[in-house]
Amino acid sequence: MQGKVLIVTGALGALGQVVAETALARGARIGGIDHAPSQTPATAQWIELGGVDLSDEAQAKTAISAAARHFGRLDALINIAGGFAFESVGDGDIKTWQRMYALNVLTTLNTSRAALPHLAASKAGRIVNVGAMGALQAGSGMGPYAASKAGVHRLTEALANEWKGKVTVNAVLPSIIDTKANRVSMPDADFSKWVTPQELAEVILFLASDAASAVTGALIPVSGRV
Numbered sequence: 408m409q410g411k412v413l414i415v416t417g418a419l420g421a422l423g424q425v426v427a428e429t430a431l432a433r434g435a436r437i438g439g440i441d442h443a444p445s446q447t448p449a450t451a452q453w454i455e456l457g458g459v460d461l462s463d464e465a466q467a468k469t470a471i472s473a474a475a476r477h478f479g480r481l482d483a484l485i486n487i488a489g490g491f492a493f494e495s496v497g498d499g500d501i502k503t504w505q506r507m508y509a510l511n512v513l514t515t516l517n518t519s520r521a522a523l524p525h526l527a528a529s530k531a532g533r534i535v536n537v538g539a540m541g542a543l544q545a546g547s548g549m550g551p552y553a554a555s556k557a558g559v560h561r562l563t564e565a566l567a568n569e570w571k572g573k574v575t576v577n578a579v580l581p582s583i584i585d586t587k588a589n590r591v592s593m594p595d596a597d598f599s600k601w602v603t604p605q606e607l608a609e610v611i612l613f614l615a616s617d618a619a620s621a622v623t624g625a626l627i628p629v630s631g632r633v
Contacts, residue, residue, distance in 0.1 A: 408430050408433035408434050408435040408612060408615075408616065409433065409434035409435070410434060410435070410436075411430070411434075411435045411436070411482045411483060411615070411616075412435070412436045412437075412438070412474075412478045412479075412480055412481050412482045412483075413427075413430055413435050413436070413437050413438070413481075413482065413483045413484075413485060413615060414437075414438040414439075414440060414471065414474050414481060414483070414484045414485065414518070414522065415427045415430070415437055415438070415439050415440070415485045415487060416440045416441070416461060416484075416485065416486050416487055416488035416514065416518055417440075417441060417486075417487035417488035417489065418437070418439030418440060418441050418455070418487070419439065419441040419443045419455075419457070420441070420487065420488075421584070421586040421587065421588070421604055422487055422537075422584060422586070422604045422607060422608070423439070423441070423487045423488075424604075425604040425605055425607075425608045426485060426487065426604075426608045426611055426612065427439055429605070429608050429609075429612060430612060430615075431452060431453065433612075436451070436452050436453070436478050437452065437453050437454075438453075438454050438456065438470075438473075438474030438475075438477065438478065438481075439453065439454070439455045439456065440456045440457075440459050440461065440470045440471075440474070440488070440518075441455075441456070441457050441459065441488070442457075442458065442459060442460060442461070442488070443457055443458070444457045444458050445457030445458065449477065454473070454474055454477045454478075456470045456473055456474065461488050461513070461514035461517055461518055462509040462510065462513040462514050462517065463517070464517045464520075464521075467514070467517035467518050467520075467521050468517070468520075468521040470518075470521075471484075471518060471521035471522050471525070472521070475525050480525065480528065480529060481522055481525040481526055481529065481532075482526070482529045482531060482532065482533065482615075483526070483531075483532070483533035483534070483535065483615040484518060484519065484522040484526065484533070484534045484535070485534075485535045485611055485615060486514065486515045486518055486519065486534070486535065486536045486537060487537050488510070488514045488515075488518075489510050489511045489514060489515075489537060490506065490507065490510035490511065491552050492506065492507055492551050492552055493548045493549070493552070494548060494550070494551055495547065495548050495550070496550040496551075499550070499551065503551045504550075504551045504554070504555075506551075507551040507552055507554070507555035508554075508555050508558065510555070511552075511555035511556055511558065511559055512555050512558040512559060512562065515536055515559050515562060516562060519534055519536075519562075519566060519576075522534070523566075523570065523574060526573075526574045527570070527573045527574055531617050531620065532570075532573060532574035532575070533574065533575050533576075533577075533614065533615045533616075533619070534563075534566065534574060534575070534576040534577070535577055535578070535579065535611050535614045535615050536559050536562070536563050536576070536577070536578040536579075537559070537578065537579055537581070537611075538556050538557075538559045538560045538563065538578040538579065538580045538626060539552070539553065539556040539559075539580055539581065540580045540581060540582045540628055540629075540630055541553050541556065541582075542554075542555075542556035542557040542559075542560060542580070543580070559578060560578060560580075560626055563576055563577065563578040563624070563626065564624050564626075567623045567624030568624065571623060571624075575614075575619065575620065575622060575623035576623055576624065577614045577619070577622055577623060577624065577625045577626075577627065578625070578626050578627070579607060579610050579611055579614070579627050579629050580626055580627060580628045580629060580630075581602050581607050581629045581630070581631075582601070582602055582628075582629070582630040582631055582633050583596070583601045583602065583631070583633070584601065584602050584603075584604060584607060585598055585601040585602060585603045585604065586604065589601070599632065600631055600632040600633050601631050601632075601633075602629050602630070602631035603631075606629070606631070607629050610627060610629050614627070
């Protein structure tokens with residue numbers, strides 16, 4: 408990661424913070440984008456762009472451009488921003504489907520489209536998306552979320568083919584991530600079987616590295632010990 412310029416969306420969330428902190432510790436420079444308000448001033452290694460709705464194309468483009476100007480280039484985009492909802496298909500609200508599409512598909516699409524010209528100018532342009540194991544076979548109550556994450560999977564494959572030879576595009580497919588929010592919502596689960604944010608960050612940063620130059624279009628399960 409030494410000297411690399413990465414954009415991390417959802418940078419203030421549980422996984423985004425770990426990815427950003429790990430990359431910074433390894434010598435990367437980070438543009439962190441989040442819907443939450445910015446609280447940290449910009450430095451030579453870090454710029455925090457808060458209050459951004461990445462489901463809005465114009466806001467996504469503005470944020471990506473600001474990070475590119477700050478650092479002079481972009482090498483990798485890590486799309487972590489997203490959302491989750493548990494709701495049955497028959498009894499659910501169509502607005503949940505629309506919200507899941509906006510939070511998971513549109514955020515990934517808009518940032519990728521904005522970043523691709525910058526990434527193509529890099530010698531090692533990378534996009535790493537976050538899909539979901541639960542999107543491979545959706546269980547009860549997982550319809551809206553799984554459908555949106557399946558959209559991320561297909562978007563990953565399409566972009567990988569369209570930009571082959573210029574930018575690699577891959578996705579990690581975690582099972583349940585061991586976060587405070589997930590522990591609260593599933594207090595009786597065996598947390599030791601879940602994927603830790605650090606474990607997932609290691610896979611993400613590998614895909615963003617020079618070592619992953621021959622990997623593109625891959626959907627990589629990160630299922631922990633389930």
